[in-house]
Structures are given as C-alpha cells and as structure tokens.
Amino acid sequence: MAMSPLRTRVLVVGAGVVGATLALELAHHKIPCMVVERAVRGLRTPTLEVLGSRSMELLRRLGLADRIRQREVDPSRPCRVEWTEDLDHPPVYLTRRPPNRRHAFTADGRTTLEPYAQVSATALATELRDAMRRDRLIDLREGWTFTGLRVDGDGAVGSVLAGHSGHRHAVTATYVVGCDGARSTVRSCLDITLDRLGPSQRYCSVHFRSHDPRLRPRSHAQRTLVIGDMVLLSPTGDGTWIGHLPVAGSGPATDPVDTLRRRLGIQLDRPEVLGVTEWDAALSVATRYGRGPVYLAGEAAHPFHPVTDRVDTSIGDAVNLGWKLAAMINGWGGPALLASYEMERRSGALIDREILARAQETLRRYRRLHAAGATSEFLVRLMRQELPQIGDLDLHSGHQYGHSAVIWPEPEPLDGVRGSRSATWPGSRAPTVRLLDGSAMFDRFGPEFTLVDLTPDAAGGRLVDAARSQGVPMAHLSTEDVAVRSCWDRPLVLVRPDQHIAWRSATVPDNWPAVLDRVTGHQTT
Known part of the structure; x- marks a missing residue:
C-alpha cells in the first residue's frame, strides 16, 4: 500500500517522559510537532520516579510542577534503605532520606526552587500525556509505530504505521528526535553505536x-x-x-x-x-547524539540500566534540545547552537554514568565483603564512606556548561578551584532568589533569553533593544530587589531559556554583537 504523506516541523518518536517533555518544551516556544507512540495506553508500571529538584524547576517552566505534585506519593513519608544479610536478621546498615518538604532559600542562591518529587511512573506518564492532549500545538498519534527513516535534503522522512488502520505514512519533518528508549529504532536507523562501560550483566x-x-x-x-x-x-x-x-x-x-x-x-x-x-545492566552512552537533522534524547542516547529511579538526565536532554530546535525553526539560532546539544548533554551523561557505576560497584563490594565474612562494623564503615557520595538528589542542580561553544567563556579563578566560582558563573544554573514580594525570580524569566539588569539606570535596556533588532527574542528584567543583589554578583547577566547563564558583565559591553553571535550559535570560530 502506498504511503500517505504527512508534514510536521518536528517528529518526536516516543511519548514517554522524554518525548512528552520535548513536545511540551517545543510548544512552550510556539513550535508545533507530531508525536508518534506505538502504545495506545500510557505506561503501566509499579516503579516510582524520583524527579530531582532541577527537573522540577524545569517542569515548573512548563506549568507542570503543581500538577505533578498533586499526583505525588505522600511527601511526608521518609525513605528507608536497609543493607542486610537476609530477611531474618536486623539490618547491617540503615540509611534514611528525610521527607520531601519545601526548604528555605539560602543567601547564595544555590538552593533549588523546587524540592524533589516522588511520583509513580504511571502517574507521571499519565500527567504528561494529558498535558500533550491539551496542547493544540502537539499532534499526538497513539498506536502509531515508527518503522524507518531516511534523511532527505534539509530534513528527514520517517515511516510510521498507524495501528488502528494499518496504513503506512511518510512523515516529512525538518527535524526528527528519537525518544524511543534503550532499544531505540531511531538510533538503529542512524547506525549509531553505544559506548559501554564495563561488562554486560x-x-x-x-x-x-x-x-x-x-x-x-x-x-x-x-x-x-x-x-x-x-x-x-x-x-x-x-x-x-x-x-x-x-x-x-x-x-x-x-x-x-x-x-x-x-x-x-x-x-x-x-x-x-x-x-x-x-x-x-550495562551502562552505555551513544557515541553520537545525532546525525544531520535527526537527534537522540533520553534513554535512546544513554540507556542506563538498571533503569534508575530518577529521570533527571533525560529531562535535561529534552529541555536542552527543545529550546535549541525552536531557536533554529524560529530563525534566530545559528549552526553551533544545535551542535552544542551533544557537547553539553553527552558530557553530563558520561559524568552521570560514572556516578551510577560507583553505586553499582558499592553494591558489588558489599556483596563480596559480606560473602567473605566481613564484620558488621567493617561494613558499616564502608557504607558511611561510600553512600554520601552517590546519593545526592540535587546533583543536577550543580551541572555546568562552562566549556560549551554557546557560553561566553571566562578565565578560571586565579586559585584554580572550581568551588570558588561565583553564583553567576557562565554555564551554571542561575541563582534562585525569592523576591521581597514573595515571588520567585525564576518565574519572572521570559520563555527565551532574559537579561537580568541590576544597573541603576536600567542600562541593559539598550542591549535588549539591540538583540531584538537582530531577531533574538530577549526579555528585560530590571530589578533593585535586595535579595537579588545579595547573590547576583554582576549587574548584567544573560540567562538562557533553560535557566543557565550564558554571559555576564560588570559594565555595558562594547562587544555585544559578538556576545549575541556566541550565545545564539552564529560564532563559527
């Protein structure tokens, strides 16, 4: 049967957490997309997803944080981990994670705006799918199976099978993104291999x-x-x-x-x-995150097994790629912008993989020592050394893109110590501030770039006007709020759509056009 043609700006393969977040991120930037998902009904699984604080901040931008919290497992319940010999003996070691409660903001702005959230994987998938159905910019095709791909000119053509009718369709798209999990068909079509860490188990x-x-x-x-x-x-x-x-x-x-x-x-x-x-149980990362107009995100790019109880890395992929695709489609993004997706996100996946590998090795070491007859006292000392270094729920809030091609670079601190970097260091997440009127500064950011302006005469306005004249969408956030000034240590700070800092300055710069070229991906050297 001949294939029926369809067209879309972005074809998203997979409607799980990653595909749904990507589609909603695109819609946030007014970009329509089509999402194809072979499952007619949403995910049915007993597992819990622990959405880290950074993921909840990113989902808050999309208007989803409060909805997810309504589905949250009782946040007053602490979590208890028991390292034990068997069911008949008391634990050798016991750790507890305190209940999930909102926390006070710190003066340095490093506290996250949202605490982590625990929600069943089924409830999370249902909420995200419902959000897609509500959005008119998202064409969700449930029961449609992606079967093949070819790159065609400036775009790509995906082959999909409509399960309800059996008809095959050719979907022409400017971009295609594989969010189709660890056994990604899109990755197979691109012939992208996986870099495995350690032996398979x-x-x-x-x-x-x-x-x-x-x-x-x-x-x-x-x-x-x-x-x-x-x-x-x-x-x-x-x-x-x-x-x-x-x-x-x-x-x-x-x-x-x-x-x-x-x-x-x-x-x-x-x-x-x-x-x-x-x-x-192999920990793998794709050797590439895409080819031409086709990209990978989430488990398609880094199939970490066992599937962890957190999806922060994958949500970060979706948001990072989503706003960059939107910038390209809207005409203000340059070629280096999409190239920076792999540069920024793959390095983060490699770091996450090492942390997961250490957690797995801790488990194996505990098993070996226990089998060898190690005393409970020895095992307790081991757990006290290892566990604090692999259980940080806020790990992703400190992730930085300092070496990215679309971040304005600064020399390292003179002492060479990474921890001595200030709160507004380029590439880092913007500091979290609760303003004097009780609102969150993050909620004042625009959907695209935002120039935070602490100059006494709102001098940043001229920079914003110059950006807009070049087609770069930019909000101007001028404030004299004392809480902002206490931790935003530069009077001019440019914040990206994903709340990471792209540039900062103590004075109005004379190289603003060069800054804009860099942060929008038009700088080629």
Whole structure:
C-alpha cells in the first residue's frame, strides 16, 4: 500500500517522559510537532520516579510542577534503605532520606526552587500525556509505530504505521528526535553505536505481592532492602514489591520467581507475581547524539540500566534540545547552537554514568565483603564512606556548561578551584532568589533569553533593544530587589531559556554583537 504523506516541523518518536517533555518544551516556544507512540495506553508500571529538584524547576517552566505534585506519593513519608544479610536478621546498615518538604532559600542562591518529587511512573506518564492532549500545538498519534527513516535534503522522512488502520505514512519533518528508549529504532536507523562501560550483566525484575510478615511495612517509611546481590523495593507500602536480581549465564533465564523464593525463603504463589522483565545492566552512552537533522534524547542516547529511579538526565536532554530546535525553526539560532546539544548533554551523561557505576560497584563490594565474612562494623564503615557520595538528589542542580561553544567563556579563578566560582558563573544554573514580594525570580524569566539588569539606570535596556533588532527574542528584567543583589554578583547577566547563564558583565559591553553571535550559535570560530 502506498504511503500517505504527512508534514510536521518536528517528529518526536516516543511519548514517554522524554518525548512528552520535548513536545511540551517545543510548544512552550510556539513550535508545533507530531508525536508518534506505538502504545495506545500510557505506561503501566509499579516503579516510582524520583524527579530531582532541577527537573522540577524545569517542569515548573512548563506549568507542570503543581500538577505533578498533586499526583505525588505522600511527601511526608521518609525513605528507608536497609543493607542486610537476609530477611531474618536486623539490618547491617540503615540509611534514611528525610521527607520531601519545601526548604528555605539560602543567601547564595544555590538552593533549588523546587524540592524533589516522588511520583509513580504511571502517574507521571499519565500527567504528561494529558498535558500533550491539551496542547493544540502537539499532534499526538497513539498506536502509531515508527518503522524507518531516511534523511532527505534539509530534513528527514520517517515511516510510521498507524495501528488502528494499518496504513503506512511518510512523515516529512525538518527535524526528527528519537525518544524511543534503550532499544531505540531511531538510533538503529542512524547506525549509531553505544559506548559501554564495563561488562554486560543480565538482570531480571520481578514485581510481586507478598503477605510474608517479614516484608510487611514496619513503619510509615518506604523500604528498600539490599540483600546480597538483590535489591527489593516497596514503592507504595501496600505489600507489593519489585525485586532486581542477576541472571546467571548467557542462555535462557532460569525461573526468576523460583530464584526469588529460594534466595529470600518466602512463599510466593504464582497469582502473586504481577510481572517479570529482563534487562542488561550495562551502562552505555551513544557515541553520537545525532546525525544531520535527526537527534537522540533520553534513554535512546544513554540507556542506563538498571533503569534508575530518577529521570533527571533525560529531562535535561529534552529541555536542552527543545529550546535549541525552536531557536533554529524560529530563525534566530545559528549552526553551533544545535551542535552544542551533544557537547553539553553527552558530557553530563558520561559524568552521570560514572556516578551510577560507583553505586553499582558499592553494591558489588558489599556483596563480596559480606560473602567473605566481613564484620558488621567493617561494613558499616564502608557504607558511611561510600553512600554520601552517590546519593545526592540535587546533583543536577550543580551541572555546568562552562566549556560549551554557546557560553561566553571566562578565565578560571586565579586559585584554580572550581568551588570558588561565583553564583553567576557562565554555564551554571542561575541563582534562585525569592523576591521581597514573595515571588520567585525564576518565574519572572521570559520563555527565551532574559537579561537580568541590576544597573541603576536600567542600562541593559539598550542591549535588549539591540538583540531584538537582530531577531533574538530577549526579555528585560530590571530589578533593585535586595535579595537579588545579595547573590547576583554582576549587574548584567544573560540567562538562557533553560535557566543557565550564558554571559555576564560588570559594565555595558562594547562587544555585544559578538556576545549575541556566541550565545545564539552564529560564532563559527
């Protein structure tokens, strides 16, 4: 059957968290897109997503933070992690994460505007999909399967199959973005390989319900049990659990339910098994994040398994790529702008991979030492050294793009110490400030660039006018607020759409055209 032609500015493959965030980011910048998703119904999974503070700040820009919090798992519940020998012995080591509560702002502006949020993966997927359905700029095609791709002139053509009719369609797009997960079809079409860290290890996840008294909730807290090489999570405290356990050998997996029974010594009847999935525990990052007008985002670019309980890296991808695609389509972005997507985001994924690898190695080291007969006291010392360095929920709030081609560079501090950089260092996230009237400064930023102006005569207005005359959209935020002046240590600071600082100055510059060329991607040398 001949393919029916369709056209769109951006074709987004996949309507999960990444694809939905990308589509909503594009709509935030008034760019229409088509999203194709093979699943007719949203995600159905028992897992919890822990959205870090930085992700919640980015989603707040899209009007989603409050809606997500309405679906949040009880934020007053602390999280309890028990490192133990088995279900019959008390924990060797116990860690607790305090309840999620809003926090006071610090004078240096480094506190995040939003605390982290815990929400079921199903509820998050439902909220994001509902948001796409409400937006007239997003053409959501559920039950449509992406099957192939070819780059054609200045754009690309994606082949999709409409499940309800069986018709094939050729979708011509200026840009195509693969947000289609770890087994990305888009990545395969581009023939982009994965850079793996360490050997492959097969794992299996078993979602089950148990009435064993040793697995009953002991407190109001959410429980995670580390038992040898297994991890058990109780995301909701209602008697359902998710067990992650390694699978030996390269052949067909042995019965994971039987393995779970034997390893834990619990009675587990078949009707109580709610789901079983297998995955590869390799930590991989794509060698490239795209080719030509086609890009990868989220798990398609960095399939980190086991799937972590946080999606911050992927949400950061979607926002970063989204505003840059919009800039190109709206005509003010230069060629270096889209090239900076891979430069900024791949380096972050490589850093995240090292942190995840360290967490996995901590788990393996605990297992080996426990099997070797290490004392509880020794294991406690190990956990106290390792765990604080791998459990920082606000890790992404400190991520910087200092070496990006679209950030105005500054010399390193004279002492060479990264921590001595000021709060408005180019490439860093803008400082968070609560203004005297109680509002958040982040909420005053425009959707595109914003020039924060602390000069006494609002001298930045002339810079904004010059930017607009060149077609660069820029808001002018002039303020004399004392809270801003206490931590914004330059009178002129240019903030990007993703709330990262692109440039700053103590005086009105005489090279403003060069600054604009750099931050919009038009500087080619």
